[in-house]
Amino acid sequence: MTLVRFDPPGFVDDLDDQGRNAWHEFISFNMDRAREGRPAQFEFDGPREQFVNGAATELAADAVEADIDWTGFPRNLEISSISDVQRWRRADASRDVQDEYCEWAVEREPSGKITSITFTCEGPEYWNFLASTVPHKVVDLYRQHVSENVKHSDIFTPDGVYNPRNRWNNSTEGSAMHLIQVNNTLGAEIELAGGASVRRVIDGRELTGEQELILCGGYGDPQRHSDPHIGAATNAFSRRRAFLTLANPVGIYFAGLNTQSWQTPDGTNPAGFWNIVRGTEAKPVRVTLRVPAELGYTVGDITISGRKIEFGGQVADHIKMKLTAVASGFGTANAAPMTACRKRRPQQPSFDAAVEAFSTGMARIGAFQRHR
Numbered sequence: 001m002t003l004v005r006f007d008p009p010g011f012v013d014d015l016d017d018q019g020r021n022a023w024h025e026f027i028s029f030n031m032d033r034a035r036e037g038r039p040a041q042f043e044f045d046g047p048r049e050q051f052v053n054g055a056a057t058e059l060a061a062d063a064v065e066a067d068i069d070w071t072g073f074p075r076n077l078e079i080s081s082i083s084d085v086q087r088w089r090r091a092d093a094s095r096d097v098q099d100e101y102c103e104w105a106v107e108r109e110p111s112g113k114i115t116s117i118t119f120t121c122e123g124p125e126y127w128n129f130l131a132s133t134v135p136h137k138v139v140d141l142y143r144q145h146v147s148e149n150v151k152h153s154d155i156f157t158p159d160g161v162y163n164p165r166n167r168w169n170n171s172t173e174g175s176a177m178h179l180i181q182v183n184n185t186l187g188a189e190i191e192l193a194g195g196a197s198v199r200r201v202i203d204g205r206e207l208t209g210e211q212e213l214i215l216c217g218g219y220g221d222p223q224r225h226s227d228p229h230i231g232a233a234t235n236a237f238s239r240r241r242a243f244l245t246l247a248n249p250v251g252i253y254f255a256g257l258n259t260q261s262w263q264t265p266d267g268t269n270p271a272g273f274w275n276i277v278r279g280t281e282a283k284p285v286r287v288t289l290r291v292p293a294e295l296g297y298t299v300g301d302i303t304i305s306g307r308k309i310e311f312g313g314q315v316a317d318h319i320k321m322k323l324t325a326v327a328s329g330f331g332t333a334n335a336a337p338m339t340a341c342r343k344r345r346p347q348q349p350s351f352d353a354a355v356e357a358f359s360t361g362m363a364r365i366g367a368f369q370r371h372r
Contacts (some may be wrong), residue, residue, distance in 0.1 A: 010250030010279025034194030049335035063328035068171035072102035072319035113300035131162030195219030233250035247324035255322035
């Protein structure tokens with residue numbers, strides 16, 4: 001398989017050729033870092049020989065893509081709430097708890113009835129990159145998707161730095177432009193796939209379970225829907241002695257909305273109200289749930305399992321998220337399994353790997369801006 005050039009998430013067309021080349025370099029750099037791991041900081045971590053950068057390593061002819069999906073509603077809230085209503089209310093109260101790479105904001109009538117819900121899975125790195133290269137495009141996109149009233153000064157500081165958590169993108173009310181929850185980053189996705197590619201044989205037994213793999217590999221949050229499942233699915237390919245990477249374009253995407261238990265007042269199929277507004281049909285990064293005005297009712301009049309939609313979290317229960325892994329060279333990877341769990345080396349400062357990857361990526365975006 002030929003080498004890839006990394007496109008922007010969802011194949012969005014916001015960048016010119018120079019910007020697209022720079023984005024490719026940014027993702028390629030992060031793929032290389034994920035392959036290296038952090039052996040100077042962690043024991044039994046890297047190099048991760050079965051994780052490859054698809055832009056630097058030509059994949060074998062047997063390469064296959066595999067979608068790995070999970071539920072968009074935060075599992076951390078599911079296991080710490082005493083009722084559905086409580087967890088839905090908590091999820092709708094703050095995007096800081098929407099940690100499954102799926103964030104949303106709700107629009108309501110004055111009466112409180114929901115009129116629309118916006119869901120996004122666009123990583124903040126892309127928006128920082130876009131802001132550093134074509135800032136006017138960021139303002140245009142906010143005006144297109146969030147509000148015509150957005151001003152440059154609303155989303156950029158006086159010295160021209162983009163604020164991801166600006167007044168138009170920091171709430172569960174109104175709309176949402178891109179992800180802001182601290183764990184919802186492209187850097188975290190890439191690091192997770194790299195860390196999970198390492199096989200682990202502990203006391204003579206190879207680890208295969210979701211929880212034992214993530215706890216031993218230390219590559220994510222074991223209480224989320226996403227991280228343990230992504231890790232186990234990725235590791236299953238490693239155990240087949242294949243090489244792993246992430247499909248182009250690297251990103252998290254909406255896999256779909258299950259409306260089987262939904263009912264509309266007029267019998268219209270509610271799946272038609274799920275509208276992709278950024279990204280492609282196969283790789284959507286922004287969607288809205290809105291009923292056409294001519295039908296005479298709103299999202300709040302739709303029922304799920306007999307209960308009217310009162311929270312965005314009710315819909316998130318029925319959303320599937322996905323990333324796409326690529327495996328190739330089955331039976332040819334000769335990396336020896338690690339025989340102990342990943343642990344911090346003595347006298348090393350505590351610093352989360354995903355946060356480190358994100359910070360480094362932001363520094364590279366800044367360097368590109370200075371170069372421009």
